[in-house]
Amino acid sequence: MNPSPDLSDLRAHVAGTVLNPDDAGFAEEVSGFNLAASFHPLVAVGVTSEADVVEAVRFAARHDLPIRVLATGHGPAAPVTDGMLIVTRRLDSLHVDPETHIATVGAGLKWEAVQAAAAPFGLTAITGSSPDVGAIGLTLGGGIGPLARSHGYTSDYARSFRIVTRDGEAMTASATENPDLFWALRGGKGGLGVVTGMSIELVDLPLIYGGAVIFDTPHIETVLRGWIDWTTSAPDDVTTSIAIIRFPPAEFVPEPLRGRHAIALRFAYPGSAEDGERLVAPLRSLAPAIMDMIGELPTSKMGLIHNDPTDPLPAWDIGALLTGVDQELATVVLGQLGAGVQTPLMITELRHLGGRTAVDVPEGSAAGGRSGRFSLYSIGVPDPALFATVLPAAGGALSDALAPWVAPQTMVNFAGAFSSRAHFESAWPPEIFSRLETVRKAYDPAGLFTYGPAAG
Structure with missing residues (x-):
């Protein structure tokens, strides 16, 4: 040192x-x-x-x-x-141009600030599931959220970045200025410099039809299997996910959910309430609900679909992309996480991808994971005493059981902490990773911006 x-x-x-x-x-x-x-x-x-x-x-x-x-x-x-x-949290400048639909965002801002500024103009950013996440950090890794199937990755909407490179030079990276660096920043995540801001295109979409419906323990199997069948013919403009959740018996949890082992179905459709209600009807009818919170929703409130925590806490997670899902996978998931199973994995979500996520921008980008058709993301009980052995064992058992469906590549924002060089490289397809390494070495040959496990 x-x-x-x-x-x-x-x-x-x-x-x-x-x-x-x-x-x-x-x-x-x-x-x-x-x-x-x-x-x-x-x-x-x-x-x-x-x-x-x-x-x-x-x-x-x-x-x-x-x-x-x-x-x-x-x-x-x-x-x-x-x-x-x-x-970078003090880099909080923000400007929304309602004419060009471009937001200029400082590196310290969270999505909630961007959405609040865009909402008066009927605009929205294509964000991740949590409004509490940093706007630029999510974008650098690609970014998938409630509108992923209908609108693609967050990084698809990035139009330029301001970045300070190894030699202390501040520059713009865009389709016309330093385009190799711009390509890398749209999904390449780290090792390129310090991003100080970005411009990102907003979408004219003030309302969606979306939310979550939650079913109790006896219906976990029925809802999981029914959702899997439903995804085989789901329209490309509907994004859904299913999450098996163990709600803690805490006051911050809504009273009907406290202490329950339940399954939550998340739904987002960027269209009319009438069409959205028709599309979600087969899912709503799978079982009686404890809570049904699906309806017309301002895009500035899309964070309510997943309702992720906003207060700091110890976090442990794992993630992967899946090549597909089927009823055999459902059997495996239920054996690991279903009714009566004790596990320290508090939330495990399967998210339906495909649609626009599978289509790169015309000029190309470094965002990985476009071949994945579903994602798996699991969060452990937020107790650091479990982080060293208990949660890795439980997460490893789940990953091993689902190995036949796990895709060879993942997505960097879902990869968690890199456990090895191979794990790091798997966050992108081989051809993208190779090009990323070339760009990283061109802009930071000595590796000043530490990122990822060392080769060898």
Whole structure:
């Protein structure tokens, strides 16, 4: 590990916060959403502008400090024990142009801010399932959400990025400026520089028909099997998922769901309420519901479909893409997660992909996972005492049982913490990964922007 450098020169040139581990406020500066993340860099820089990022990157390059970036902290809990952590949450500029349908978004913003600014114009971003996630972090990894089948990846709508590269140069990456870097940033995730902002195209869509309907324990099998059958002929403009959930007996959980083992069906259709009601009817009729929250929904409230937590907590998860689902898979899932089965896996979701997610943008992008037809995502009980052995054992057992359906490639935003070089490479098809490595080496030959396990 490099010794901690003298920070006086950096402090003289950065308007934001420059802290070492002994400084007051260091722990708060490096904390994020995932409380299980262990961040102990030699220096943390809370940047307030692109100029601050330039100075921080130049300083790190002079002192041979590897750089990592923290915005909202929803990403994998890979430990950081050296180098520089650049905290971008103060880069919160935002402008929505209702004429061009372009939002210009700072690197520290979450989707909820973007959606709130777009809503008065009847516009929406194509976001992930959680409005609490960082807008740029999701986009850099591709991004799939409630409108994935009808509208594709979030990164498909990115129109440009502002990025500071290894030599401390701030530049624009777009289809016409530095197009190789633009290609890589639309799904390539990390190892390219510090993204300070982006412009993204918004969609004219003020309302959708969507929400969730929740069924009790005795109906888990019927609903899972019925949903699987329904997906075989589902329209490309309807996005659904199914989640087996163990609700804790906590006050923040709605009273009808507290302590229940249930199955939630999520539904989103970017069309009229009349057509949406007709399309969801076969799913609603699978079993009696505990709660039915599907109806006309402003796109600024799409986060209610998945209703992901917004308060920081320790997080453990695994994910994969699946080549398909069938009734044999349902049998396996029920054996691992169904009624009467005890497991520390709190939520396991199967999400229907395909449709627009399978179609790349005309100019191409680095987003992986387009061949996946379903995704698997599982979240463990948020107890760090279970993270070392209990949850990996349970997640491993589920993954092993579903191995016949697991796709050879995954998607970087669903991959979790990389366990090996092979796991890292599997986040993209081989031809995309090879091209990504070429672009990364071109812009950061010394690997200043640490990302992924080392080769070899």
